[in-house]
């Protein structure tokens with residue numbers, strides 16, 4: 001994987017690995033996992049007419065361009081159905097994820113993310129910004145999963161590698177398709193913009209995969225799955241199992257649940273698209289709440305070639321609409337995110 005990308009997280013202290021808990025043995029919430037601070041935002045009661053848009057990718061392209069544009073502008077999140085990714089592959093990826101997280105702790109710790117590393121198993125990376133721990137385990141993969149998977153599954157690594165490689169290949173195809181629709185909704189095309197290499201010509205186009213596991217929690221109201229954050233990607237494609245837990249912050253409403261829809265994938269706007277669209281498509285604050293059931297999700301962060309400088313699209317800026325963000329590369333942005341977390345975007349504002 002790209003060294004510049006991994007460098008982004010160098011120096012961040014996440015030296016908590018020794019404290020990793022065996023969640024399965026817990027009947028009560030330990031103090032370190034009890035979140036008592038009142039929430040900044042209310043729990044939203046969204047009206048039925050106001051639920052996260054579900055978009056049928058088999059529908060007419062011109063219609064979808066409009067629907068996606070509207071969803072990005074007003075929700076920052078939407079779900080897609082008929083996206084072309086075989087159901088069996090989504091299922092297999094979930095099975096690989098479940099198999100990973102249900103391995104014995106000492107096995108998982110063989111691939112523990114070291115304080116300096118980008119990839120591997122461990123706490124939520126954002127833990128260092130909070131005084132409490134999250135009811136969460138994660139595993140991040142960027143390049144080939146072979147090394148880590150050989151350690152996790154000395155017998156079955158090959159099968160799991162194939163699943164993950166195939167999953168990433170399919171996600172990349174879908175991401176490129178979505179990117180075309182999103183660019184069209186912004187009044188431009190890949191051909192129009194200098195970094196048209198989005199169509200896959202760039203060798204270095206890292207798109208990390210995050211496997212998320214939220215074990216069944218004995219006291220979900222006082223625990224936190226994954227605290228509120230925005231993603232640094234252009235956008236993220238998320239596959240969730242049938243247990244709901246993902247919530248997005250909706251202005252004027254509060255936290256709204258993104259309900260699991262079978263075979264659908266969730267797409268959420270990230271910080272790089274926020275910058276590219278000059279703030280027209282704001283990155284959406286989201287979180288995962290803890291639940292009484294085991295919850296799994298897999299996030300594919302669609303990124304950019306790490307050293308490519310990007311700035312608000314030319315067709316969106318002009319004398320009456322000055323650029324709101326300076327130009328920045330993804331690797332520089334990830335470094336800022338690792339340091340300033342949810343304030344990172346404000347440091348890129350001009």
Ligand SMILES: C=C1C[C@]23C[C@H]1CC[C@H]2[C@@]12CCC[C@@](C)(C(=O)O1)[C@H]2[C@@H]3C(=O)O
Nearest residue numbers: 125126208210229230231232233301337
């Ligand atoms: C390329 C990415 C994007 C990462 C880092 C790396 C892989 C894991 C992603 C997350 C997932 C959880 C929130 C976040 C804020 C985090 O800490 O790790 C994300 C971060 C980002 O969006 O910056």
Ligand SMILES: O=C(O)CCC(=O)C(=O)O
Nearest residue numbers: 210212231246288297299
């Ligand atoms: O588990 C979820 O639903 C959300 C995961 C997430 O936000 C992330 O991986 O960035």
Ligand SMILES: [Fe+2]
Nearest residue numbers: 229230231286
């Ligand atoms: Fe996220």
